[in-house]
Amino acid sequence: MSPVQMPPTQTMDSPSSEVPFWMNRRKVWSIVGVVIGVIVVWKILGVFGVLPAWDFPPTGGKDSWQAVFLTNNQVYFGHLRKYNREYVVLKDIFYLRVADPLQQGATLPGPTLNLVKLGGELHGPEDVMYIPKDKVLFWETLKKDSQVVQAIGGFLGSQQ
Numbered sequence: 001m002s003p004v005q006m007p008p009t010q011t012m013d014s015p016s017s018e019v020p021f022w023m024n025r026r027k028v029w030s031i032v033g034v035v036i037g038v039i040v041v042w043k044i045l046g047v048f049g050v051l052p053a054w055d056f057p058p059t060g061g062k063d064s065w066q067a068v069f070l071t072n073n074q075v076y077f078g079h080l081r082k083y084n085r086e087y088v089v090l091k092d093i094f095y096l097r098v099a100d101p102l103q104q105g106a107t108l109p110g111p112t113l114n115l116v117k118l119g120g121e122l123h124g125p126e127d128v129m130y131i132p133k134d135k136v137l138f139w140e141t142l143k144k145d146s147q148v149v150q151a152i153g154g155f156l157g158s159q160q
Helices: 025-047 147-159
Strands: 066-070 075-082 087-099 112-117 128-132 136-141
Touching: 066 087, 087 147, 112 147
Parallel strands: none
Antiparallel strands: 066 075, 066 136, 075 087, 087 112, 087 128
């Protein structure tokens, strides 16, 4: 009778006894730690306004114009974009100014509206506004054939 050979005993250190990945506690806790770290950093950046807000709807593209209606009854026209969690930014700004027809020598009854480019005022503002989101009642994307967009296009065309 020939002796029966028994396979060598396997230990946890031998390569043939690989444990499944999910059973290796050190690897699992490392991955859990990395995931928690990423979430914490993401939240901190969001709290401090470094990351853009996700709750701001898209504005219709870079070339579209928006009318922004504020809680103080002012309306501004420009390119509206999200800025951070608390603010939106408006660039290339225009607004309507009521002109009294008596001041212009006109005989039309009632006031007339003029579209004014922001920046020529006495205090000399730059052509950008950072508006708190809680001050925006609503905004609308303007059609390319709207009178306001056509007036803005005419103004910008005359500046070149």
